[in-house]
Amino acid sequence: MKKxxxxxxxxxxxxxIFENGNVRVIYNRSxxxxxxxxxxxxxxxxxxxxxxxxxxxxxxxxxxxxxxxxQETMKLEGFNYGFNEGHYSGQRVDHFHFHIMPRVEGDKExxxxxxxxxxxxxxxxxxxxxxxxxxxDEMKNLFL
Numbered sequence: 238m239k240k241x242x243x244x245x246x247x248x249x250x251x252x253x254i255f256e257n258g259n260v261r262v263i264y265n266r267s268x269x270x271x272x273x274x275x276x277x278x279x280x281x282x283x284x285x286x287x288x289x290x291x292x293x294x295x296x297x298x299x300x301x302x303x304x305x306x307x308q309e310t311m312k313l314e315g316f317n318y319g320f321n322e323g324h325y326s327g328q329r330v331d332h333f334h335f336h337i338m339p340r341v342e343g344d345k346e347x348x349x350x351x352x353x354x355x356x357x358x359x360x361x362x363x364x365x366x367x368x369x370x371x372x373x374d375e376m377k378n379l380f381l
Contacts (some may be wrong), residue, residue: 243277243332251366254376259295262303264373267363269347271372272307275334276300282333284322300335306379307339315340
């Protein structure tokens, strides 16, 4: 059985930028743009139907909070929001997560034509924890 990255204490400690009672915000290790992240329930669930009402409220209010902070502090053209459910639809981690992708002018060339939230393997660059640290620290500071 594959270990869940969103439940992994090392990933949580190196990629978390914000958390509240029921969810945490994890910085994407292969971002298209600075700030690309996922809002992840702390409780391991595989789909949106498994969330209780309190978790669902925390999830969507956290999505709103993150996007507001980003909009206030970054020069953005918009956002893409969403989630995939099931391997067929593109879910690669069996832990429900809601994507937030800030959009900046000129980024269309960088986006995959395969799927919005997952890049083609030949264009994917996975950052190490050390490479991510400056961006993670910058994003954490938005929530202090």
